[in-house]
Amino acid sequence: MLKLYHAHHSTCSQKVRLALAEKGLEYESVIVDLANKAHLTPEYLAINPNGVVPTLVHDDASITDSSVIVEYIDEVFADHPLVPKDPVARARVRAWMRFLEEVPTYAVRVPSFNKAFLNRFDGLTNEEFADQQAGPRPLRKHFYLKMSKDGFGSDAVQESIDQMKLTCGRMQRALENGPWLAGQDFSLADVVAAPLIDRIDDLGMSDIWAEEFPLVGVWFAQLKARPSYDVAMYKGARLSETHAISDLIKN
Template structure:
């Protein structure tokens, strides 16, 4: 299989595709996209991904976009080991998890990520300059940036994010009472999609969300980190704390949610 992956080290959506590739044992040509300099908005990249986001997978010359779609595509073209379930009920359970994870925690984790790691990109910008330079050019996430502004997300947005991540952990805890993985006995795309979101939450110093009340989530995260594919996909330099001086900012986390 001739696979090229356009991705970014710390992009959670890129990470889940890298996990899926590693679980399948698939090698790929790596094409890093510099998000800080808006490389995902360059005309050449927009030709293969008009959404202006990462990742994009190109397989035998055909671009496949949207990270969850890419994961499902990989499971279809390389069915072993299966990650979508072996029967209709299992596949439905996996898809339901994927849709929930895309709609709730995927958005929620971006709020503390931007507040604690990316705001320095907007230093010195006025509100008008922020809209023009950051929100305006984005075909898919313009309104996300407009909700944020150059000063970051406000306390209400941060609390909403925490509430959504807590809801995610509540649902994970209930699901994990029935099996070691989110969709049951077998590791699946549900776990692949959840993995970078929980990892990012932990990396942001927010594992207190599950530490006391949702111990099965902590156990799931421990098992996840022991998988060889996970270590391969989450290589050194893939986490924000390793590249964005997050540790100096973690003290602000308690103030945000106080």
């Protein structure tokens, strides 16, 4: 039995849903209400002490960290492998996964908050906002401490854009030997990249790759044509479907 604790618009949840869909696996879905801090309750922290989504429960084992989860899924369920057998190709996939976790996963959070999530803080006094920032978050507390009620400033936004451009540039070079990031076969590298590129597009920022890195757009179109995409990115899973998308920096 597989049970997935996840959130509709969480990019980390989306990549796990995509891996499950690629494998054709069914699971019990448990939606965690991030806006109401359900991920920080004692009950949820008992299965994921990091206080983030997603968490995969397989029988009695809780598997945490989205990249760990997708590797676990691929190892335990052997059909439709998402990692190559060749050790060098497998290392290439894992190197992509580490880079994607280190650089664009963090980078997309900045425009996500600035363009979609700031209304959570509307009407709060400075003291109430400070309480929100300093809440009991096992991870990402300092991420919240870096922003004001108006979101992240121009320096943080520019750093985020630079990191997303760096990512798209690397993707462009890899995709010259594509059609997928690790070569001819769709892999976990593409699974991890998918929700990040989708989020950038959903926030109206596809100009980051449109002209300079066109192969990223080709890759994205191929991704959306896969049956797994509609399964993982079901109606209501994209931010623009449920949130008003505003300017990147408040005036």
